[in-house]
Amino acid sequence: MIEIVLTAVWLMLPAYIPNSTAAVFGGGKPIDGGRKLADGRRIFGDGKTYRGLLAGTICGMLLGLLQTYYLTVNGTVLGMELPSFGKVPGALIVIFTLAFGSLFGDMFMSFFKRRLGLKRGAPLPVIDQLDFVFGAWLFTYMASPVWFTENFTYWIVLTVLIVTPLLHFVTNLVGYFIGVKKEPW
Numbered sequence: 139m140i141e142i143v144l145t146a147v148w149l150m151l152p153a154y155i156p157n158s159t160a161a162v163f164g165g166g167k168p169i170d171g172g173r174k175l176a177d178g179r180r181i182f183g184d185g186k187t188y189r190g191l192l193a194g195t196i197c198g199m200l201l202g203l204l205q206t207y208y209l210t211v212n213g214t215v216l217g218m219e220l221p222s223f224g225k226v227p228g229a230l231i232v233i234f235t236l237a238f239g240s241l242f243g244d245m246f247m248s249f250f251k252r253r254l255g256l257k258r259g260a261p262l263p264v265i266d267q268l269d270f271v272f273g274a275w276l277f278t279y280m281a282s283p284v285w286f287t288e289n290f291t292y293w294i295v296l297t298v299l300i301v302t303p304l305l306h307f308v309t310n311l312v313g314y315f316i317g318v319k320k321e322p323w
Contacts, residue, residue: 141218146297147305148220149289152202152233153240153274154302156194158309160241161318163197164190169245175253182248183258191241198237199230206233221289224282232285235277243273259321267303 147154166189170181206229209215209222223229247269251262279286290298313319 142293142297143301144216144218145220146294146301148205148215149294150236150271150274150298150302151205152198152223152236153270154305155201156198156237156240157244157270158313158318159197160187160190160194161313163193166190177253179252179255181252182245183252185258186245186248191245194241195234195238198240199233202229202233202236224285228282228285231281232278235281236274239274239277240270241273242277243270246273261321264303267306268299271298271302 164185164187166187168182168184169186169188169191170183172180174180202223206223209220213219223232247262247265248258251260254262256262275286275290310319311322314322
């Protein structure tokens with residue numbers, strides 16, 4: 139059981155880190171440029187910025203590259219054989235799609251939250267905890283279906299769907315208490 143949880147978290151690390159690093163290093167020009175749709179609501183809102191998208195993607199990719207390097211040098215992590223992201227250039231594609239896809243998933247749900255009339259930071263339980271996971275999975279599956287299906291087995295997927303909301307809750311509380319998030323969800 140512990141091996142499945144560690145494998146699930148290991149595979150998702152490049153997707154887990156981008157949203158928090160986008161919040162820390164983001165800011166600046168919003169991706170939607172302040173534009174509104176016909177419903178009078180912003181497309182994404184001020185929380186989705188070019189700098190955040192770039193910083194989050196880069197940080198997710200750097201973490202994935204560090205994981206790849208560590209696994210290449212050491213062969214195991216905590217004595218366990220964990221899956222790799224593949225060989226270059228395929229590994230770069232997988233790591234990029236996990237990182238960028240997670241931010242896209244979050245941005246995509248922000249679009250729908252605006253359509254529902256929810257303001258920036260308003261909670262949308264379950265969706266807020268898993269939107270980035272589905273974005274990462276979708277992009278990674280589209281770019282590398284064989285790698286995805288070999289690594290995201292039934293048990294890994296189930297574990298990610300259970301563990302991620304718990305991790306999301308804890309990291310959001312930490313972000314709130316250190317002042318990088320305005321709300322604890």
